[in-house]
Amino acid sequence: MNALDFSPLFRTAIGFDRLARLADTARAAAEAPSYPPYNIERTADDSYVLTMAVAGFSQSDIEITAQDNVLLVSGKAPQANDEGRYLHRGIAGRAFERRFVLADHIRVEGASLENGLLHVSLRREVPEQLKPRRIEISQGAPQRPAIEGRVEAANTQEGSAQAA
Secondary structure (H helix, E strand, C coil): CCCCCCCCCCCCCCCCHHHHHHHHHHHHHHHCCCCCCEEEEEEECCEEEEEEECCCCCHHHEEEEEECCEEEEEECCCCCCCHHHCCCCCCCCCCEEEEEECCCCEEEEEEEEECCEEEEEEEECCCHHHCCCCCCCCCCCCCCCCCHHHHHHHHHHHHHHHHC
């Protein structure tokens, strides 16, 4: 598969290098092996759970890292010293590395490992200044800022008009 060349787009654009990284990550994810299998579940409007099937791995074999909107889950192969013991070995115990691109403002809340399933809890936390806010509409004429010399002249003109 040919790599896409985004350089013509970035000649006049500033700050869009993240788009190229996302495209590269998506392309690499499409080519990546599918081990270990996983589910991504939306548990509420702003919370998610990533569940990975990691049978045979212990907590010390798995490492989770979140950096620059990328969640990296990696596992080192458990050390087994019983090669001649198995007649058939169908449970994979090989090392793995899975990358997940996180949207802006997604934070990893925690992780747990139970019954061979790794659960990673994620939550979207949008800062208050980025949330939409409602603007109240007032009645009447809009308040215009006063220019000092003109306000006094307008008040004296109104006063003389009312006296006449």
